[in-house]
Amino acid sequence: MDKLGRERGLISYATLADYNANMALATAGGTGPVNPALVRTASGSFVDGLAHFHLGKIFRLRTFIYLGTWLAIGLVLVYSLLTRERLELNVLHDRNPQFVRLSDGAIRNGYTVKLLNMIPEPRAIEVTLEGLDGGEMSIVGIDQAPSRSFSVPVEPDRLKTLKVFVRQPAGQIKKPVQSFEFRIEDKASSESAEYTANFNAPENGR
Structure with missing residues (x-):
């Protein structure tokens, strides 16, 4: 987007929850068709309520808990393999x-x-x-x-x-x-x- 002189975030990854939230914002809660004026300010920038993808949505506490759990399982498997009876x-x-x-x-x-x-x-x-x-x-x-x-x-x-x-x-x-x-x-x-x-x-x- 920087090379085209456009605002960042026009094309990005989004979760299903973000998509649904943005569609609800652009359609006034589903009461009408998509209205770009509902997601942009008078200057053309996105409104503050628009959901964007950011790393904080991946690196959350739950993500680290999952990562730690799988790491512990992997270590147990490696230990079992190295110490098994041959x-x-x-x-x-x-x-x-x-x-x-x-x-x-x-x-x-x-x-x-x-x-x-x-x-x-x-x-x-x-x-x-x-x-x-x-x-x-x-x-x-x-x-x-x-x-x-x-x-x-x-x-x-x-x-x-x-x-x-x-x-x-x-x-x-x-x-x-x-x-x-x-x-x-x-x-x-x-x-x-x-x-x-x-x-x-x-x-x-x-």
Whole structure:
């Protein structure tokens, strides 16, 4: 408007409330057609009651409250993302059968163990059996003698599902239900997770 020698505000953004207020002013409250004389003074400038857009209509207390709320939500989401667990463990005990008696008298339980690697890099995860006196485990697909610890490779951003069998000699069984832990650890980052599972055996343990 300055380049054309016109008054500022002839073309501008307006809220719906401003538009309705200005139309009511120009039409004498809606009682007649638009009358420019109602919105301009004798000198041609706008009357004081004409609503104009200005920054104060945006930067109000309510706007800062909304901005602060969304900023707080964003910070919470970023914090949750940065502090989330990057290595997870889930274990499901076989329900049928709950246990199997082996030829040497030992009792074996089966478990489905899921390792979740939530970083875009491959990992070597150490899977360890803790507790359960005399207990050992074997993992289907891994050519290693029964042991209390296995190293399992896990691909980036992938879920690795393992079939794990845990056995305990008959002479070590003290009660029909025993608790023990599966523990996983990434030696490179020291991240770890644990899961408490149950080992089922016959009532007399033999």
